[in-house]
Amino acid sequence: xxxxxxxxxxxxxxxILAVDNVSLHVYDKEYFSLLGPSGxxxxxxxxxxxxLIKPDEGEIYIGDRLVNDVPPEDRDIGFxxxxxxxxxxxxxxxxxxxxxxxxxxxxKKIETLGxxxxxxxxxxxxxxxxxxELSGGMMQRIAVARALAAGAKLLLLDEPLGHLDAKVRDxxxxxIRRMAKDLGLTAIHVTHDQSEAMAISDRIAVMKKGxxxxxxxxxxxxxNPKNIFVAHFIGESNFLEGYISNxxxxxxxxxxxxxxxxxxxxxEMKRGDRVVLAVRPETFIMEKGVRKGKNALVGxxxxxxxxxxxxxxxxxxxNQDLVVVVKPSLTEEWFNTGEKVTVSFPSDKAxxxxxxxxxLKEEVAVx
Amino acid sequence: MPKxxxxxxxxxxxSKPMVKYGVYLTAVVVFFxxxxxxxxxxxxxxxxxxxxxLGQGERVFWKETLAFIPEMWLLIFAHxxxxxxxxxxxxxxxxxxxxxxxxxxxxxxGAKPLVVFRTIVLPLIKYSVFSxxxxxxxxxxxxxxxxxxxxxxxxxxxxVLVNWVNPQPPKLPATPLETGLGxxxxxxxxxxxxxxFRVVVRGKGRY
Numbered sequence: 277x278x279x280x281x282x283x284x285x286x287x288x289x290x291x292i293l294a295v296d297n298v299s300l301h302v303y304d305k306e307y308f309s310l311l312g313p314s315g316x317x318x319x320x321x322x323x324x325x326x327x328l329i330k331p332d333e334g335e336i337y338i339g340d341r342l343v344n345d346v347p348p349e350d351r352d353i354g355f356x357x358x359x360x361x362x363x364x365x366x367x368x369x370x371x372x373x374x375x376x377x378x379x380x381x382x383x384k385k386i387e388t389l390g391x392x393x394x395x396x397x398x399x400x401x402x403x404x405x406x407x408x409e410l411s412g413g414m415m416q417r418i419a420v421a422r423a424l425a426a427g428a429k430l431l432l433l434d435e436p437l438g439h440l441d442a443k444v445r446d447x448x449x450x451x452i453r454r455m456a457k458d459l460g461l462t463a464i465h466v467t468h469d470q471s472e473a474m475a476i477s478d479r480i481a482v483m484k485k486g487x488x489x490x491x492x493x494x495x496x497x498x499x500n501p502k503n504i505f506v507a508h509f510i511g512e513s514n515f516l517e518g519y520i521s522n523x524x525x526x527x528x529x530x531x532x533x534x535x536x537x538x539x540x541x542x543x544e545m546k547r548g549d550r551v552v553l554a555v556r557p558e559t560f561i562m563e564k565g566v567r568k569g570k571n572a573l574v575g576x577x578x579x580x581x582x583x584x585x586x587x588x589x590x591x592x593x594x595n596q597d598l599v600v601v602v603k604p605s606l607t608e609e610w611f612n613t614g615e616k617v618t619v620s621f622p623s624d625k626a627x628x629x630x631x632x633x634x635x636l637k638e639e640v641a642v643x
Numbered sequence: 644m645p646k647x648x649x650x651x652x653x654x655x656x657x658s659k660p661m662v663k664y665g666v667y668l669t670a671v672v673v674f675f676x677x678x679x680x681x682x683x684x685x686x687x688x689x690x691x692x693x694x695x696x697l698g699q700g701e702r703v704f705w706k707e708t709l710a711f712i713p714e715m716w717l718l719i720f721a722h723x724x725x726x727x728x729x730x731x732x733x734x735x736x737x738x739x740x741x742x743x744x745x746x747x748x749x750x751x752x753g754a755k756p757l758v759v760f761r762t763i764v765l766p767l768i769k770y771s772v773f774s775x776x777x778x779x780x781x782x783x784x785x786x787x788x789x790x791x792x793x794x795x796x797x798x799x800x801x802x803v804l805v806n807w808v809n810p811q812p813p814k815l816p817a818t819p820l821e822t823g824l825g826x827x828x829x830x831x832x833x834x835x836x837x838x839x840f841r842v843v844v845r846g847k848g849r850y
Contacts, residue, residue: 328747348750355751361744365766375752378762426752 278339278352278430278462279304280325285334287320294320296486297334302464307453309465309473312483313509313642318466319434321483325464326432327351338430351430354423354461358435360415362407368394368418369403375426393421396455413444420452424459431456431463437472449476470510474498482506504552504629508640513554513627514599515636520549520628527623534595538571538621542628550631557602559625562589562611567618571626573599577615591619673727714797721789726782730775737771738764777840784833800829 280302287295295317302308310318323329325336327348336343343351354375362371373390381389394400397417407415416436423431436452437445453476456463467473473480474494481491482505490502494510501507504515521537522529528542530553540553566574575593582588587605592598601619611617632639741764749759790799798806804825807817817825 326751328750348747349753349755351751353751355748357744357748359742359744361742361748363745363749363763374749374754374762378749378752378754378758422748422752432751 279306280430280462280464281335281337282321282325283335283337285321285324285331285336287317287324287329287331293486295324295331298486298488299334300481300488300491302462304462305457305460307456307463307465307476307478309467309477309480310483311467311470311473311480311509313468316483317486318468318483322432322434322464322466326353326355328355352426352428354426354428354431356416356419356423356431356433356436358438360407360412360419360439362415362419362422364407367404367406368399368410371407371418372403372421372425374422379426389425389427393425396424397421397451411444412440413448416440416448417451420455424455424461429461431461433463433465435466435468437467437469445472452476474510480510482509484509501554501627504554504632504636504639507554507627507629509642512557512600512602514557515640516553516555516597516599517631517636518551518553520545520547520551523547528628530628532595533597534593536573536593536595538573538626539623540571540626540628541624545628545630552629552631552636554627554629555599555621555625557588557600559621560599560601560619561621562591562601562603563618563620564611565616565618567620569618569620571623572618572620574616574618575599577611577613577617580611580613591617593619714794717793718790718797718799721793722783722786725786725789726779729778729782733771733775733778734768737768741767773840773843777837780836780840781833784829800825800832804829 280300282298282300285295285298286293298317298321310321312318320329324331325338327343327346331344338351338353348355363374366374369390372393373386376386376389390403391400394403397420399414399417399421402410402414405414407418410418416439420436433452437449440448449472452465453463455461465473465477477494479491479493480497481488482497483489484505490497490506492500497506497510501510501513507513508515516532516538518530518532518538520528520542521531523542523545526541526543527539528545530538530540530551532538532553538553542551545551573593575591577589578592578598579590580587582605585605586602587608587610589601589603589611590598591601599619745763745767746759749763750756754762784799785801786799787801787805790797790802804822807822807825810816
């Protein structure tokens with residue numbers, strides 16, 4: 277049963293550092309996601325694990341085996357491509373049984389495996405269809421079946437849902453997770469879609485510029501982001517800039533732009549530090565009119581957007597900062613554009629980060 | 644921060660399967676060998692008469708200096724050199740069209756590079772190989788210049804036909820009937836060859 281360990285893995289393409297000293301441990305039978313914006317090195321990392329490219333430095337272990345010099349065909353993996361990569365000159369059956377055939381399994385076993393996996397992806401009736409006769413969703417299910425047919429215990433998925441329609445994507449992501457779990461596979465899923473990663477992963481590694489910036493369960497990443505980038509990339513966050521004007525124990529008083537003072541829990545900060553306060557849009561409590569109280573910020577509703585499940589408000593504060601507030605659309609009172617409101621948040625629900633040396637805009641940039 | 648396309652492109656380039664490199668390399672080496680071999684040999688053999696060699700061109704390079712090479716081989720080399728680009732263009736375009744993902748998918752499923760070539764690359768370029776062969780055939784069958792340059796005793800069908808129509812004195816030209824029959828034979832032969840290619844190329848053709 278394979279776990280995957282990366283030890284100080286680095287990969288360069290000329291002067292570009294695609295993967296920068298990454299160490300990771302993906303546990304056996306875990307559904308693990310590599311999440312990050314385009315160009316962050318997540319696909320490169322997956323291709324390193326698959327053996328499609330070799331690391332410049334570091335070690336890659338699949339199970340107990342050091343696989344740095346093992347070619348992809350000997351790594352016993354299943355790889356699913358964003359482009360499906362079905363062989364266009366073969367029908368669904370030949371595609372699915374390709375792995376067992378090239379590995380030299382006997383005919384009886386090939387038949388059994390082929391039928392089993394096609395049954396699993398519910399495409400048994402299309403086994404004589406060529407790839408160009410199948411829809412995107414069907415093609416990707418055949419591609420998953422093909423990856424599973426050779427009996428690999430490690431499934432690598434490179435943005436497998438990237439080329440599919442939204443509805444198909446939503447259905448297929450749960451289906452892929454279910455199959456991986458049913459078969460007891462270790463799965464590593466690359467995606468740039470945080471909602472996809474949050475929905476299906478046991479754990480997620482968030483990547484930025486070739487580095488892993490945080491690893492954790494979806495809950496940990498959402499509730500306790502370790503840095504501004506994760507707070508921004510996982511879910512949505514409002515960032516308010518200010519200085520620590522006072523600190524007592526784990527609670528700091530932060531002076532925001534315009535002299536407004538708010539309280540928030542923080543660690544390892546000192547008086548005078550320039551900080552960024554991150555507050556989730558759904559954390560805000562919003563009330564009509566001007567209210568006094570802890571962490572109360574007064575402003576007016578600048579924009580209202582109805583999003584179905586939620587309603588999204590953009591509130592311009594008196595200090596000219598803009599905050600986004602999200603409320604359930606059916607169970608809470610609505611506010612109108614131009615209405616004066618007070619937004620507040622609990623001190624323990626906000627995160628305080630040191631102001632990034634490269635600037636806030638650059639720190640959260642995803643391109 | 645690097646642009647993602649750059650990373651992607653480099654990523655793919657570095658993982659480009661050896662199979663493709665092999666095909667390209669072979670094509671380039673064979674092509675240049677065919678073109679350069681006769682002149683280089685010519686220069687080596689007749690270095691002291693370079694002026695003469697250059698002055699008399701291809702005729703001297705091939706026919707006189709390479710007399711030790713059997714004429715049939717010279718003829719084949721000459722036709723290969725002339726028709727090779729037609730074949731390479733056709734097949735190279737087909738290879739370019741094959742997505743890297745297909746070869747990589749095949750590798751991850753357990754196929755060794757040669758198996759990838761046999762089961763994925765070859766079936767996908769099959770039709771271009773045949774169409775390249777058709778072009779090579781049509782080009783070769785109409786080639787008289789290269790044949791005359793390298794061969795003294797051997798003659799290809801078009802050369803024979805030219806000789807019939809316009810023979811060296813004192814030989815008399817063939818009768819119109821003979822020439823017509825010769826042309827008819829050539830047309831029939833070409834038709835049969837092209838028909839065979841067409842039947843083979845048709846195949847299943849579902850992609």
